[in-house]
Amino acid sequence: MKKYLIWFIVFISGISLIGLILTQLFWIRNAMKLANEQFNHRVTIAFTDVINAISNDTLLIKSNFNDKNSLSENDKLIFDSILKTNFNKQMLTIKYEFSIVKCIEDSIEFIRQKNKARKIPTSYYNANLSGFVKDGCYNLEVYFPDKEKFIISRLSLWLSISIIFILFLVISFTYISVALLRQKKLSEMKNDFINNMTHELKTPISTISLATEVLLKAHNNIGDERTIKYSKIIYDENLRLKTLVERVLQIATIEKDNFKLSKSEIDIHDLIFEIVNHMCLDQGSAPGVVNYNFLAEHFIINADRFHIINIISNLIDNAFKYSAKKPEINISTKDLASGILISIEDNGQGITNDTMKHIFEKFYRVPTGNIHNVKGFGLGLYYVKNMVEAHGGYIHVKSEINVGSKFDVYLPINDKNS
Known part of the structure; x- marks a missing residue:
């Protein structure tokens, strides 16, 4: 695996991880928001029940808020009992503090909160009590000091x-x-x-x-x-x-990230003859029948001679190796747009469709069936494909079981890639 691909995978994985974390944080934020809305809704329902309870309590309705801004102990206990009962109904088992405040213009004055006098923020939950007292405008306000902890505990x-x-x-x-x-x-x-x-x-x-x-x-x-x-x-x-x-x-x-091709003009027809002749000399005799059908008129290409020799040698060598009977190899060329197509066809055992999906993978070896003398490491076609693509070309394969295989290699004539 090339170095840049490693870092690309790490980068994409990092972005995916950040995306997942942000999604989780977004979910947590929405869950907190929803829980807060549910809390407010339950408090609103509880306050409605509190008002109804107060309206039904004739003793409490008779309460008179005197000039000393104080509630009787009895009134305080009644208010506390009503609040606690209705909060429990809404499953608001949470610490609270309540106060009765007098409305004077737009300000708020303290009336009573567990015998401690202090200002109460205007954001506290409140219910209007004006209809239940004889004089003035009064609000019942409730403060939940542990509200955030309560919400978090419900989502813990x-x-x-x-x-x-x-x-x-x-x-x-x-x-x-x-x-x-x-x-x-x-x-x-x-x-x-x-x-x-x-x-x-x-x-x-x-x-x-x-x-x-x-x-x-x-x-x-x-x-x-x-x-x-x-x-x-x-x-x-x-x-x-x-x-x-x-x-x-x-x-x-x-596999080197910075390898470069050493290109020169090559007569592809002469090179094919040279490769086949060299293979015959190495083996002492022709390993099989080789037929030529050179139709290309533009057969001078700009390519790396060393690697083109290896590409063609690998394909011809495979054609000989994977033939159970007397090998017969057909090598042909023809002109294509801005390039040349080199075809190497054999009469070997053929390749299944499943195998063809993997033959260009590194270390993959084609099953040889009843051919037991085929040796190698599964590197040949991997090398061929990579080098053909490095020249700006492509390689395709067609095959039929017990009929043979055909490899088509396209190489551009004047490829400028290096």
Whole structure:
């Protein structure tokens, strides 16, 4: 996974986390608002019941508020009892304080609050008592000192769940992000180690190749068949090892974020002939029948020669490997808008539709059925697809079971990407 993709995933996850937290906070805010509205509604209903109770209490109606602004102890107890009863009916089991205040113009004067004189804010809940006293304008006002605590306590379960959920999300996001970045770093260290080791292997591989070539030439002259046989085995296995090393280096190349193509003009027809001839020389004879049908008139392309050779070699090599019978490969070209289409078709076992969805994935290997000599790491087509796209082209595949497969590679003629 490329570095920028790691940070993109972390960024998107962070935005999603913030969105979830804001959603939870919005829900908490609305829940508090709704709970406050419900509290006010219950207080309003309770006040209505209180007024009705007062109107039915003939003793209380006869109360007279004297000039000393005081209530009798009996009146105070009656008011307190009526309030408590009606608040309990509305499940408002909460501490409260009440006062009787006189309306003088737009101001409020204290009359009585549990024998303590002080101003009462105008925002307190109130009910007008003017219809129940002989003289003046009076209000019954109630203050709930623990209102906020009461509302929060009613929502405590859901608030606790929300807070725990938010903390869980934050901790999980942090852990996953740190683990992802740590794994990315370990992956880079592993890849660097493999690449360095692979580079180091190239020197002894080249030395072994050179030494076996000298042995083969020397013993061919003296006719030592046994030495020739084992020297050829060493040479072939060394060649296979070289191919595997090159494949690992190819993958390392495309996984670098800053790799660049070294482009030059290439005659694609001559290059295909060269690749097939080279494969025949490596195996001592043609691995199968190769038919050519070059129809493209614009066959000079601007591309990286090294990678184009690897692309075509991989596709032809796969066509030979996945054929149970005598391989027959058809290679054709034709002109397309601003580019060339290279088609490589085989008569192999074919690929199922489910398999075709995965063949360009890293390390994926096509099931070989009754073909047991196919070896590899599942890197070839992954490399091919990435390199074709790096050149500004595309690759498509068509296949039919027991009939064969066809790979179409489009490459632009004058692609300017690097």
